[in-house]
Amino acid sequence: MYTGFYGLREKPFSLAPDPRYLFLSASHREALAHLLYGIEEGEGFIEVIGQVGTGKTTLCRTLLDRIGQGAEIAYIFNPSPSELELLSAINREFGLPTAVRTRTELLESLNRFLLEKNAAGRRVLLVIDEAQNLDPAVLEQVRLLSNLETDRAKLLQIVLIGQPELEENLARSDLRQLRQRITVRWSLRALTRSEVGEYLEHRLRVAGLSDPQIFTPGAVRAITRVSRGIPRLINAVADRALLAGYSEGSRQIDARLVRRASRELPATEISGFREGVCAFRSRSAWSRSECCSGSPSPRSRRVSRSTPRRARPRRSRRSPPRRLSASGSMRAGSS
Known part of the structure; x- marks a missing residue:
């Protein structure tokens, strides 16, 4: 509906898990x-x-x-x-x-x-x-x-x-x-506020917009507050905000349009996300050693050791694969 108005090839905030x-x-x-x-x-x-x-x-x-x-x-x-x-x-x-x-x-x-x-x-x-x-x-x-x-x-x-x-x-x-x-x-x-802005621009760009500056800084802040940085809810609010902008003939989305869009979303959807996020952040099962805080090194958060390393090559002592029986016990098998 609004894609042509904004110069988009497709809807940028679909909930489908598209790897693009x-x-x-x-x-x-x-x-x-x-x-x-x-x-x-x-x-x-x-x-x-x-x-x-x-x-x-x-x-x-x-x-x-x-x-x-x-x-x-x-x-x-x-x-x-x-x-x-x-x-x-x-x-x-x-x-x-x-x-x-x-x-x-x-x-x-x-x-x-x-x-x-x-x-x-x-x-x-x-x-x-x-x-x-x-x-x-x-x-x-x-x-x-x-x-x-x-x-x-x-x-x-x-x-x-x-x-x-x-x-x-x-x-x-x-x-x-x-x-x-x-x-x-x-x-x-969840995404930070700056990441929410980058996320919105990224999806608009993939959907075909060469200049994805549709959402104002105030709109990005409003979307972050409503969504708590959860991508699925960001998509829901942003999609509804684009529709609201289209209905008013506005090619730029500001905080007012975001607030209007969030009011039009089902209350259970927003409250359910917020409750889930709060529960997720407060779970004691994830200790600081397991729930990672965001170091830039992708190899700094292994449970079994602090720094992953390549396994040392073993000398050639080959054993046949073991097979799993219906009872869960192991038995040798030929390959």
């Missing part, structure tokens, strides 16, 4: 660097936490684009609640037959696939988005999948992406083994 629109704030740049580093180093478990609307899914899809054809990837979004359904979804994403019905058959099929890829020198990655929805029993099944390894490397790398509730779930005593295996952990933060 990914704005790499300091927090997002460090998160992406940690993800890529952990995958390159063959880490077994990687975790990314972020409040609703902070760009977790877009970040995840950008990660998959960066990896490209360099790995076999299963991406599970909003996973099923049962162990059997999750295993079926994983097999399906890897292109394996899903006609099998039992847990044992699914594990055997997945084991064979992983052993074949290991023999071919291929990396295999499982990404679970919205992982906070997984029941403890299903999270334990995910941990058991990580038992498939050789003496030198994991055969399946697992990335868990979720809301702060995921961290609460992993704090359970019966999941301590899984928590201990997470060697790379990152928390996405």
